[in-house]
Amino acid sequence: MTPEDKILLERINEYADKVLKDFDPQKTRVSFQLEKLKPIMEEIAKEQGSTIEDIFIKYMDLASQVTADKETKFQNTIGNMTKYGDIHDAY
Secondary structure, three states: OOHHHHHHHHHHHHHHHHHOOOOOOOOOOHHHHHHHHHHHHHHHHHHHOOOHHHHHHHHHHHHHHHHHHHHHHHHHHHOOHHHHOOOOOOO
């Protein structure tokens, strides 16, 4: 992830924390969440001479990358518990 990508992701996430703080993401429609994020994405698109669609796609790609990286780190930290006999030994 480039430094510019990190700034973009942090900027949108900070905005999301403010405008979506009172909403449960698991119970809130994605379309509603995206509508709430539209102003910051429009602002960034204007600054970069891009389209809101391009910013949205980039944001989703970066967010997916962060999620995948966190999952990989978690798996590497925890390891495969079945390998050590921690799971299924009781059966």
